[in-house]
Structure formats: structure tokens, C-alpha cells
Amino acid sequence: MIPILCGECGSYSARMRLTVEGLFQCDHCGWLLFRTEISLDGNEIWVVGPDGTLGYVIDPAVSLAEIAESLDDYMSAPHDSYGELEALRKSRDAASRLRAAYEAGVPYPKAEKK
Numbered sequence: 001m002i003p004i005l006c007g008e009c010g011s012y013s014a015r016m017r018l019t020v021e022g023l024f025q026c027d028h029c030g031w032l033l034f035r036t037e038i039s040l041d042g043n044e045i046w047v048v049g050p051d052g053t054l055g056y057v058i059d060p061a062v063s064l065a066e067i068a069e070s071l072d073d074y075m076s077a078p079h080d081s082y083g084e085l086e087a088l089r090k091s092r093d094a095a096s097r098l099r100a101a102y103e104a105g106v107p108y109p110k111a112e113k114k
Ligand SMILES: [Zn+2]
Pocket: 006, 007, 008, 009, 010, 011, 014, 026, 027, 028, 029, 030, 031
């Protein structure tokens, strides 16, 4: 997971940590963040690490779609081309983001009903 930085002090070394009241507090400046104030990109999901650190991961459904798309790109690229390498790189990066989401406890996306 990627740690979410404090919106007040922006310190790269500070972490937002879960409090007993269910808020998140910056361990550098003490700024408090409510769950409803967490603002992320639509492809991101916020998570809490085992040590109470607030972070985010990419939605597994997005990573799975990226893997499928990059494998299609690989299959349609000329053999031994830059396109092949780029498609493999995209697939590897998406697989890495998928693994990070699972390690953070985000469940596998439900299959769409046909
Ligand atoms: Zn702070």
C-alpha cells in the first residue's frame, strides 16, 4: 500500500495513523482526518495497514482489466518489438498493484453476471 500523506503538514516521513476514536491522526503534526474526508482517485481504495497506517491501493478490478488489456496488446504486437516489451511491462506493473491490494486485504472483485 502507498501511505496517504498528511493534508496539513505534507511531511513525507509522517504517517496518518488510526486512533482509538476511529479517526486518523498525523504522527508528525497531530492533524486529524475523518473517514469521510479521505479523497482518492476513483481507481483507488483506502486501506489500513496492520500497524494502523492509512494508505491506498489500486482497485483489483482495475488491475485485472489492465492485465487483460496488456496481454491483448502483447498478442497483437509484432514479434520482438518495443510494443511487446511495453505490453509485458504494463502487465507486470498491474500484477504488482493487484498483489498489493490483496496483501492489504482488499477482496477479489465479484464476477459480473452475464
Ligand atoms: Zn501532519
